[in-house]
Amino acid sequence: MAHRRASIKKIRVDRRRYQVNLRTKSELKTVLRKLTEAFSTKDAAKVKAVAQLVYSKLDKAVKKGILHDNTASRRKSRIQLRLNKLKA
Numbered sequence: 001m002a003h004r005r006a007s008i009k010k011i012r013v014d015r016r017r018y019q020v021n022l023r024t025k026s027e028l029k030t031v032l033r034k035l036t037e038a039f040s041t042k043d044a045a046k047v048k049a050v051a052q053l054v055y056s057k058l059d060k061a062v063k064k065g066i067l068h069d070n071t072a073s074r075r076k077s078r079i080q081l082r083l084n085k086l087k088a
Contacts, residue, residue: 024057024060027057035047055079
């Protein structure tokens with residue numbers, strides 16, 4: 001157990017940040033599952049709408065420092081490739 005006040009506060013803050021990060025990651029995974037379901041229906045309009053939501057969640061996660069920028073870019077790129085195949 002930490003002894004100093006600063007250490008105790010740091011533990012409290014870390015716990016709060018962990019919960020926020022966990023919530024954000026969970027929301028992102030949920031939206032990605034919805035996108036997978038949309039791809040299985042092969043409805044391009046629905047997929048595009050859900051993809052926009054995914055892009056937004058990815059960008060917000062990067063902005064908050066939860067995901068690395070390149071990770072989000074890679075995921076967005078792969079989504080776009082699948083969307084392009086679906087349209088063709």
